[in-house]
Amino acid sequence: MDKRQLISNIKQNFMLKRVRAQEECEDYINTLRKNEEFDKLYTEYSHAKFEYLKTSYDEENIALKHDMQDLQEKINKYLDAHGYDKNKLTPQYECKICNDTGVAGGRICSCLMKELNKTLSIKSSSISKFKSFKDVDTSIMSEADTKALEILKSWCDKYPNVTKLNINIMGASGSGKTFLMECMANELVTSGRVVTFKTAFELNELARLYHMGKSYEFADLLKTDVLFIDDLGTEPIIKNVTKEYLYNLINVRQMNNLPTIISTNLSDKDILSRYDERIFSRLANKNLSINVMLTSGDKRLIKKTR
Secondary structure, three states: OOHHHHHHHHHHHHHHHHHHHHHHHHHHHHHHOOOHHHHHHHHHHHHHHHHHHHOOOOHHHHHHHHHHHHHHHHHHHHHHHOOOOHHHHOOOOOOOOOOOOOEEOOEEOHHHHHHHHHHHHHHOOOHHHOOOHHHOOHHHOOHHHHHHHHHHHHHHHHOOOOOOOEEEEEEOOOOOHHHHHHHHHHHHHHOOOOEEEEEHHHHHHHHHHHHOOOOOHHHHOOOOOEEEEEEEOOOOOOOOOHHHHHHHHHHHHHHOOOOEEEEEOOOHHHHHHHOOHHHHHHHHOOOOEEEEEEOOOOOHHHOOOO
């Protein structure tokens, strides 16, 4: 499911909330109207409001507005005297900015964006466990790795206005590749992007199931805003699956201007040898990709204790 579909689903839920608030308001008013005194005041108010809304701005309109305001004050006094909540005469929407429409001023309301981020956090695997760039301990990083960190942070800040779609984070085991990928994923989810984070082994298994017609989750990877593939090269090579589906995935995403972020222990030479020239050319294309090489030793202590 892509972000547009997620937003559409959330808007539908918002509309249900909006309708529910309107129904509760209507039920509240109907209960009050069982009282003859309130029913008379409310009928007069509703009539005055109707006449006011259909007239143009003139002296008659102003007079109707005053009548409407006088009746509103009488209704409020009645409710106060009998211990009723006058606020419930209007629908009690959760968001006072957009009235639960999800849109304010022609733009997505902050309440919808908050709900989207919450949904994305649930959708993105293990996102609650992901670290952020704030957790990085630069004191144990080399100068080169610190520069690499800044490149990754800058890319996240600029996305989707980036010139290069793909990033290959390379380095030895324990050099902090997965950690930095998690930081990037966390940053992107927070900004409202649909992020999918898979290990190469998980990706390979999804491709195998898709190839056998047993699952179609692999197809979702073609559309997610940003795809993270961790530890490329650790997955087993399955004939007619691993190389073929990896190539198609990277190729389709590039054609649709969708980024793929990869971490791997493999060198360029190893990638060419393990996969093939087609995959290598997609990953190594300097016009489309950024290669980030982590050169320091084991940095597992980069994960600070909060």
